[in-house]
Amino acid sequence: MQIQHLPYADPGDPDVGSGTRLLLWLGRNQLGGQVRSTLWGLLLHLGIAGLPLGVGLAVQAVVDRSGSGLAWAGGLIALLGAAIAVGDTMQHRTAVTNWITAAARVQQLLARKTAELGSLLTRRVAAGEVVAVSTSDVEKIGWFVEALSRFAAAATTLLLVCVGLLVYQPALGVVVAVGVPVLALAALPLLPRATRRADVQREKAGRATELASDTVAGLRVLRGIGGEELFLGRYREASQEVRRAAVRSARMWALIAAVQVALPGLLLVVVVVYGAKLALEGRVSVGELVTVYGVVTLTHHPLRNFEEIAMAYSFSRPSARRAARVLALTRTTTTTPAGATSEATSGATSAGYEPPGGDLYDPVTGLLAPAGLFTAVVCGDPDAAGRLADRLGGHPSQDPEDHVSVLLGGVPLDELPLDAARSAVLVQDKDPILLSGTLRELLDVPASGKVSAEEALAAARCGDVLGALAQAAPEPGGDPMLTRITERGRSLSGGQRQRLALARSLVTDPEVLVLDEPTSAVDSHTEARVAAGVQRLRSGRTTVVLASSPLLLDPADRVVLVHEGRAVAVGTHRELLVTEARYRAVVTRETEEETLVDIEESA
Known part of the structure; x- marks a missing residue:
């Protein structure tokens, strides 16, 4: 694999059993590149090791006053110099290629996993850890893959040198053959402690990165409550812990480096002293x-x-372990729920990539969203509402009791190909992300083509957003569709970001649209207009809104109350206000005492 051939058509299925197994899997998948780099490394190291032979022949030729011998020695030195130049250049080229292609393979695997999991990724793995894995950890993994071939070339060279010296000069060769393995393995007892210290450093660095990421993401809120100094102090303390851990780790690696310098010098002294003695005795020339x-x-x-x-293995192993942990995450674990027949499963298979239609049904809560209707769901627990939204999108939680697939038209979503499931059901969570770019690029998403960007923006009531973007345009009276939105839309208010995200979802026009608190940051007047716009634009399409605002509940065709994990009441908003005290408690914010009185009176 060459750099110009990237990206991979298929990065493969990684072995994520452990960090070490992931590293070995990467090495096996680059066997050709590893062999090429090792061969070029052998040329380099053998060329370097052969230089003393040329110098020795030249010295002996001068002692023997042999002009032809000196010429042969000079030719050999020139040939070895050319071999060193070519070997060094090509080994560096092939080793760096191994590094880049391995890093690119891991990045593609992470990108594929991110696309598969969507917003669930940062709910299962901390955002700072995701950032660390996709940046510095990828570099560390690539470093080990790159260093592997150079190590193989160096180890093979030392073996050949020891054998060659035993043949060339047995008396001195025995000393070198015994000493070199000792030099190579001398640092081995120090490696466990160095590895532990490197692991601690990486762990503390990951926590500091996570803290920095969370601080930047919540900077607007921190400024609002005056918490910048508090979080700055926390990050300063975390960064000092990273510094102290890095110094402790560096001390161990400095000790290992010192051992690698001191012991070869000691071997050199032994060889010189013993060799001089043999030379005086006439046993060596x-x-x-x-x-x-x-x-x-x-x-x-x-x-x-x-x-x-x-060092590369010590630093890359925890990085590979983190990457393996992320890559081991799955969208779902296929479980056939009660009521899902084999005919439904076979229908999903035969349907290929055609998304099914029909009612959306959640076996866990008993929630039913009839096809073509606007269904509102009231759930007193916001966390439970978020889990329900994930499950409706085909992402069951990790709780075994909660790990059952939602049915769309009788077909389990987790048995559909990912593309088909996502074209069938789209979930917009309560904190949607806006990518940087122009508004036109933001709305340029895979869509049915039946809803234009203008219609979606109008339904989401984004008129003030368009006005703000027009004012921010480089030229007066500029096109707001061509105005760039800053990273994560931080130049916009929370309500403006929510409405742009809603417009993006409406443009997609999926078979089923699930919205989790889509207007929680919008004022009441705008919220009512947004509800009417969504109802009008989504007429005839299945829409599920998880909310507790009466302005969103009143226009709904049907409202479902989910209490303690089960759908316990169905009706219109006005009907449930009259008949269901638990519903009224959530929607009108009644106190617990008032709710108990209402329940006793209704009983």
Whole structure:
């Protein structure tokens, strides 16, 4: 895989059993690139290791006063220099290619998982962790994949050097063959502690990133309540913890680096002293002593890769573990609910990517949203309402008792292909995200084509938003559709953001539209107009609104009260106000004492 061929047509199905298994899976999927990088690395390291042989032959040729021998030695040195230049260039090129392609594969997998889970991702994983995984963690994972081939080349080179020295000069070769493995493994006892300290550093850095992300997201609220200094102090404390953890981790890696420098120097002293003794005894020639000395001197180059691979693995393993945890998340666990027949399942299969139609039914709560009607749902618990909205969109919670698929026309949503499920049901949660870009780009979403952007904006009562965007246009009287919306729409008010998100959902025109508190940040006058606009534009289409505002409940064709996880009453808004005390308590904000009195009187 080359960089110009990115992105992958299919990044594959990762092994997410653990961080280590994910790293091994990435390595296996880049076997060709790893082999190429290893071969180029061998050329580089063997070229470096061979230089002392050329120098030794040259020294011996001078001692023997051999012109031809000196010429051969010079030619060998030139050839080795060319090999080093080519090997270094190509190894760097192929290793960086491995790094970039591995990082790109992980990013594609994360993007695919994000698209699959949607808003559920940040409900199951902290937003700061998602940011860390998709940025710094991806780099750490790519680093390990890139370092793997260079380590393989370095280890193979050291093995060949030891064997070669045993053949070339057995007396000195034995010393090197015994010493080099000790050098390579000397830092091994220090690695567990270094790894633990690196894990602590990464954990604290992830918490600091999460705190920073949450602070920026809630900056408007913090300014409103004067909480900037409080959160600034918390972030300052978190960043100092990261700094202290980083210093502790760096000390261990500095100790490992010192060991990697000190021990080769000690081996070099032993070789020189022992080699000089052998030379004085006439058992080795001057050229052979120079050759062995040069080889030992240059072993620090491949030995550095042992330190690097240990550091890369220590830093990438927790990153890979976090990535595996995100990639292991699933949209649903397929469970055939009571009442779902095999005919319904086979119908979903034979339907292919055609979204089914019909009533929307939730077996957990007993909620039924008839096809083509505007159904409002009143739920006293906002968290329960959010979980219900997720379930209606085909995302059951992780609670086994709550993990049953919603039926659309008798077909379980989680048995449909993802594209078909999403074209059938669209859920807008209570805190929708606006991506940066122009208003036209915001509304350029996959849609049926039956609802224009102008109709959707009018139904969502976005006239004041268009006026604000027109004023913010670079030129006076500019087109608001071409005005850029800042990141997450932070230049707009909460009500304006809600209405733009609602317009985006209306443009999509799905078979079933689920809205969770779509006007919670809108004033009463605008809320009533929005309710009328949505009812008119969605006429004949299935719409479910989770709300407790009478202005949204009154226009609904039917209202369902969900109490303690079950649908307990159905009717119109005005009927339920009269007949259902629990409904009245939620909608009119009655006190608990007043509700008990109403229930006793109705009984």
